[in-house]
Amino acid sequence: MLDNRIYEHPILSFDRGKRIKFFLDGKELFGYENETIGAALHANGITMLSKSLNLNRPRGFFCGIGKCSSCLMTVNGVPNERTCILPLKEGMDIHVQEGKGRAINVRKDDKKVITEKCDVLIIGSGPAGLSAAMETTNYGLATIVVDENPIVGGQLIKQTHRFFGSEKEYAGVRGIDISPLILENCNRKKLKFYTMAGAFGYYPEGVAVELEDQIKLIKTQKVIVAGGAQENFLIFENNDLPGIYGAGGVQTLMNVYGVKPGNRALMVGSGNVGLIVSYQLLQAGVEVKCVVEVMDRIGGYYVHAAKLKRQGVPILLRHTIEEAIGNEKVEGAVVRDLESGEKKCFEVDLICIAVGLTPSVQLLQQAGCKTVYIPELGGEVALHGECYETTVHGLYVVGDTSAIEEASSAMLEGRIAGISVSLDLDLNLDIDLNLNLNHLKATKEALSKREELRKELHEIRDSPFGKKIVAGEEKMKKLVEAYYEH
Ligand SMILES: Cc1cc2nc3c(=O)[nH]c(=O)nc-3n(C[C@H](O)[C@H](O)[C@H](O)COP(=O)(O)OP(=O)(O)OC[C@H]3O[C@@H](n4cnc5c(N)ncnc54)[C@H](O)[C@@H]3O)c2cc1C
Ligand code: FES
Numbered sequence: 001m002l003d004n005r006i007y008e009h010p011i012l013s014f015d016r017g018k019r020i021k022f023f024l025d026g027k028e029l030f031g032y033e034n035e036t037i038g039a040a041l042h043a044n045g046i047t048m049l050s051k052s053l054n055l056n057r058p059r060g061f062f063c064g065i066g067k068c069s070s071c072l073m074t075v076n077g078v079p080n081e082r083t084c085i086l087p088l089k090e091g092m093d094i095h096v097q098e099g100k101g102r103a104i105n106v107r108k109d110d111k112k113v114i115t116e117k118c119d120v121l122i123i124g125s126g127p128a129g130l131s132a133a134m135e136t137t138n139y140g141l142a143t144i145v146v147d148e149n150p151i152v153g154g155q156l157i158k159q160t161h162r163f164f165g166s167e168k169e170y171a172g173v174r175g176i177d178i179s180p181l182i183l184e185n186c187n188r189k190k191l192k193f194y195t196m197a198g199a200f201g202y203y204p205e206g207v208a209v210e211l212e213d214q215i216k217l218i219k220t221q222k223v224i225v226a227g228g229a230q231e232n233f234l235i236f237e238n239n240d241l242p243g244i245y246g247a248g249g250v251q252t253l254m255n256v257y258g259v260k261p262g263n264r265a266l267m268v269g270s271g272n273v274g275l276i277v278s279y280q281l282l283q284a285g286v287e288v289k290c291v292v293e294v295m296d297r298i299g300g301y302y303v304h305a306a307k308l309k310r311q312g313v314p315i316l317l318r319h320t321i322e323e324a325i326g327n328e329k330v331e332g333a334v335v336r337d338l339e340s341g342e343k344k345c346f347e348v349d350l351i352c353i354a355v356g357l358t359p360s361v362q363l364l365q366q367a368g369c370k371t372v373y374i375p376e377l378g379g380e381v382a383l384h385g386e387c388y389e390t391t392v393h394g395l396y397v398v399g400d401t402s403a404i405e406e407a408s409s410a411m412l413e414g415r416i417a418g419i420s421v422s423l424d425l426d427l428n429l430d431i432d433l434n435l436n437l438n439h440l441k442a443t444k445e446a447l448s449k450r451e452e453l454r455k456e457l458h459e460i461r462d463s464p465f466g467k468k469i470v471a472g473e474e475k476m477k478k479l480v481e482a483y484y485e486h
Helices: 037-043 127-138 154-158 175-184 247-256 272-283 302-310 362-366 407-424 436-460 467-485
Strands: 019-024 027-032 072-075 078-082 093-095 112-123 143-147 191-195 198-203 206-210 214-225 229-231 244-246 264-268 287-293 315-317 319-325 332-337 343-346 350-353 357-359 371-374 379-382 395-397
Touching: 019 037, 027 037, 037 247, 112 127, 112 206, 127 143, 127 154, 127 175, 127 407, 143 214, 154 175, 154 247, 175 407, 198 362, 214 407, 229 247, 244 247, 247 272, 247 350, 264 272, 264 319, 272 287, 272 302, 272 350, 287 319, 302 315, 319 343, 357 379, 371 467, 395 407, 407 436
Parallel strands: 019 093, 112 143, 112 214, 143 191, 214 395, 244 350, 264 287, 264 350, 287 315
Antiparallel strands: 019 027, 072 078, 072 093, 198 206, 206 214, 229 357, 319 332, 332 343, 371 379
């Protein structure tokens, strides 16, 4: 029986839980209770998960975080389930879905709507969301964090490398170890978590969040959106074949669930993400044939490129992918040398795309926030001021959703927004509020802490990599001024 699971890893060990049985199109297969359906299928060598809407083309896993719709399958009769984030359960009846699928066995009774109240709702439990929660809970505000993924931590849960960035924001610590450290600094008495809980609508009555068995309508005074970003795609022939993954999708499979996404890989993009994920593929026992880069220089840090070069992985500058070869799944890739025009073929079963991210602004747009296109910040972003409040009063945006940057800045932004929200709600501190003096002192301290964090944010952007963000922030400032002038 094919088993693509990783059993030996230099850094990670995988707690898979109990072995369970499930069915794919009637065929009995085995997986583990701590795996998602997508991971269990990959472990069994199955990469085709659905067929496309119009042309019936095979589709597979791409983003691994519930954002691209490439992994929709019919599960227990319910169509369009995102199998990359849906945990596997004993006896599940799973079907490769053709087009939209058919609702064979959808529950007749709607999910119950249950109302819940809090002071602050934070959407997304990555570094930005958790850092915001650290501030709001320590200022005594009842805070709920929701995340549509099964595990808390956003992108951090798959980063096995030691982080670059600011020392105060855990540089030198492995990404996987950062969220527990942030959580240690939260006031847990004021914090409630819901995982597998996707926020899907912002209404005057509250924010609607879908859980497995209910809809929660969360009534709250402030909402901080820290929903991260989605991976960019590239146009080339056959770019929709199963076996073509975003870099984060590859990380989800191999670093979160311990499943090899393939055996021979081609990486597209030599930014930090492409370089780091290539090295992580090697650590997982996957051969990396090469990294292709359209520019005439390596995009990421030298230290990451040097690690790959030491392992003999070529980085081909001024090269791009032209075609994926295969019918039901990737069997090879054609790469073009942009200087000579020469074509090179690689026998690979995995093509990894690491060409950047785009902020996930859909929920903000649904809420009525004004969005603007600022390429330096990653594309369409919500107009926001220096406290990260959007044009909808009480609705804030931080982290990769506000601009594509890095975890250090996401944490600082989260904290600044968390303090701003707390100040706005008048610091619900566990001090005797009758003593105005104490309250005044706490307000002053919060203001000066916020200023310190802003300074730190400027400092970490004072680098060649930060220049783009500074330019984007300048544009943002002007657009905000123009917006409020009218
Ligand atoms: C390979 C790689 C290496 C990296 N290395 C570094 C590094 O060394 N140093 C560094 O500083 N940065 C690094 N980064 C970047 C860093 O991981 C991100 O910038 C950071 O995680 C962004 O944080 P965030 O909280 O904004 O979003 P995320 O970490 O993406 O978290 C967003 C969370 O929101 C949830 N969510 C989204 N929509 C909803 C919804 N509607 N309802 C409920 N939940 C939702 C998602 O499930 C997710 O858990 C790296 C990134 C990658 C991919
Ligand atoms: S939504 Fe599941 S792979 Fe993207």
